[in-house]
Amino acid sequence: MASEHPASSTNPESADPAVERTDPEGEPGAAADAGPADGTRSRRDKAAALRHLMATEGETVGENTRGFNRGTDEAIGRLSNYEDLRKQARVIKEDAIAELPDLIDRVTEAVEANGGSVYLVKSKSMTTEELECNAHLEKEGFDVVETDLGEWVIQIAEEAPSHLVGPAIHKSPEEIATLFNERFNPDEPFSGDPDELTQFARDAVGEHIEGADVGMTGANFVLAESGSIALVTNEGNARKTAVTPQTHIAVGGVEKLLPSIRELEPFVELIGRAGTGQDITSYVSLLTPPTDSPVLDFDAPDESMEAGDREFHLVLVDNGRMAMREDSQLRETLYCIRCGACNNSCANFQSVGGHGFGGETYTGGIATGWETGIEGLDSAGEFNDLCTGCTRCVNKCPVKIDIPWINTVVRDRANRGGEDGEFSFLVEGLTPDAEPGGLDVQKRLFGNIETLAKLGSAAAPLSNWITGTRPVRAVLDRALGVDARRELPQWRRETVRDWAGGRASSADADREVVLYPDVYTNYAHPERGKAAVRTLEALGVRVIVPDVGESGRAPLSQGMIATADRAASEVYAVLAEHVDAGRDVVVIEPSDLAMFRDDYEKFLPERSFERLRENSYEIMEYVYGLLENGADRDALSGADGAGTLAYHSHCQQRTLGLEPYTTAVLSDMGYDVTTSDVECCGMAGSFGYKSEYYEVSMDVGQQLEAQFAGERDDGSTLVASGTSCSDQLEALFGEAPPHPIELLDPV
Secondary structure: OOOEOOOOOOOOOOOOOOOOOOEOOOOOOOOOOOOOOOOOOOHHHHHHHHHHHHHHHHHHHHHHHHHHHHHHHHHHHOOOOHHHHHHHHHHHHHHHHHOHHHHHHHHHHHHHHHOOEEEEEOOOOOOOOOOOHHHHHHHOOOOOOOOOHHHHHHHHHOOOOOOOOOOOOOOOHHHHHHHHHHHHOOOOOOOOOHHHHHHHHHHHHHHHHHHOOEEEEOOOEEEOOOOEEEEEEOOOHHHHHHHOOOEEEEEEEHHHEEOOHHHOHHHHHHHHHHHHOOOOOOEEEEEOOOOOOOEOOOOOHHHOEOHHHOEEEEEEEOOOHHHHHOOOOOHHHHHOOOOOHHHHHOHHHHHHOOOOOEOOOOEOOOHHHHHHHHOOHHHHHOOHHHOOOOOOOOOOOOOOOOHHHHHHHHHHHHHOOOOOOOOHHHOOOOOOOOOOOOOOHHHHHHHOHHHHHHHHHHOOOHHHHHHOOHHHHHHHHHHHOEOOOOOOOOOOOOOHHHHHHOOOOOOOOOEEEEEEOOHHHHHOOHHHHHHHHHHHHHOOEEEEOOOOOOOOHHHHHOOOHHHHHHHHHHHHHHHHHHHHOOOEEEEOOHHHHHHHHOHHHHOOOHHHHHHHHHOEEEHHHHHHHHHHOOOOHHHOOOOOOOOEEEEEOOHHHHHOOOHHHHHHHHHHOOOEEEEOOOOOOOOOHHHHHEOOOHHHHHHHHHHHHHHHHHHHHOOOEEEEOOHHHHHHHHHHHOOOOOOHHHHHOOO
């Protein structure tokens, strides 16, 4: 049985050892058991399962995925038209999915005209991991052998693949050597040398290919016009399997169809770069089967059969895909080309791998859409919350899929299928959201953080003392899943709005802005808001702090779309008046700016969204613009420089491309700035507070801790641009880092 996958990259002989998975359809395999049949697990059980994966697989997965990311960044950097290719690929996939029924008809005609057969499989029957092909064939008495190196390793180990393109990415060469020693009992035990392991696998798999009666391959792309299939691989096993046996079966989802070879180029350019950091994969094979090569008889090569004896069967798999095509929110999932970039770029995936961040078949962020469409919400719901919406995968996806939005939509659907829990009464009446009953009480709590902040601020400091007591923390942990090991926000009695409303603003300012008072700046960290106001005033700007509610980021992160939608309309109604008056909107918290610039597109009329997006700025971005346009830098604190900084930029700030503004301003002020390059701090808003994910959060944070440990030892000051980042750094280093704007505060 052939196995092949797009960008099936590095093998044990590579410089960064990793064995890569490829399967007959070029698609991922089943993740480890996600829980009992009813699709539910307790928070404690989930935490234990994730902890086990971090201990047994996390280190290897992390090393390999981060290696892929380094290669990807370098490969993309060598491609001058990367963004143009992404846009082109996106348009091609959009059009292909829109024309899918016609493409199925066209490829059927082409393949049959070539002498082959086409089958449309509409439900689970006989192909790849998704359709449990191996188990079906073995039950019928067939000897099924995977020919991709990583997939073969997984088959021998009787495990589930853990990555879209690297099924054995969780196994080190030493672990593979142990597996081979136990399974094959060689005369000389394998030592873990990658070259030795690769050669053994090549010889063993080659024998199976020579003796195979049927070769089954995937089809990374299927060209409707000619009936051709494209195999994009690194090991060459797929094309051997396609042309060696007498019968060739190619299996692919219907979404693999492209109109013709003319649309193939951008995908060949992108798939290796995005997934594994290669300029191009080792083998790009185009076949129009049945191929015209003779069928080889390795025992009697002179008696090989003629080319006309070949058979070809194309199996196109629906299995929920056509229904996904009609689903406006899941449709984008079908644009996926299985490169694995979303797996690699996800900090949580780097810690737990696809056995934790994955479902019945698919792994990583994009898995939520696939699992929902193919397996159902129960499967997707088991791992969906591991997507924190950090958006780091968005810029890495070669087809520009909004993976965080798909995860949010699925989370919302899962929310609406629940029933009231044992502790729902604790938050009933305190949560003015727009959600139905049955919403998980933990999600309802975090989705209504503004209500908690208002109550906590009004009762501060008593509220902080009460919530810090051991009995209350125990209740919060047991009933609401708020981990007792995590420090809670300290609410402040005087908010930024209170402070701003009770003082005189600059009288000689020649422009006005609106400073958006996000929940944490307003109620927990007013010093940031005050520093922003004073800095802007020193640069000649009058600042208004309006009475406006939470942006909707908190409920959106919990999948509470209706509540986020309502919040977006309410916030826009307030801010639009200021935009109409010619005022820019300045935002301190990057996740709220991401709402205004990206997420509000889902909730507001197009023109309203564009107006807010075009007039909203991150605070350091705005300061940069003022300084570039002649504002007096000497009016700010630190104008002569004040040493070295270790700066961590918020995930969404980096996705929006705003990090350079902060570093430019700080450098201009004389600071020596070192920036982090980890995917995420691990806190990710409410994620780090949740008891089932606390340890994952801290494991992710260790990457940031390791990077900044040396900087701290050398006396650098830690700085962070997001509230959650600041909270995580405080947990890691024992001190709360300031926001960059606080370094500029002229007071």
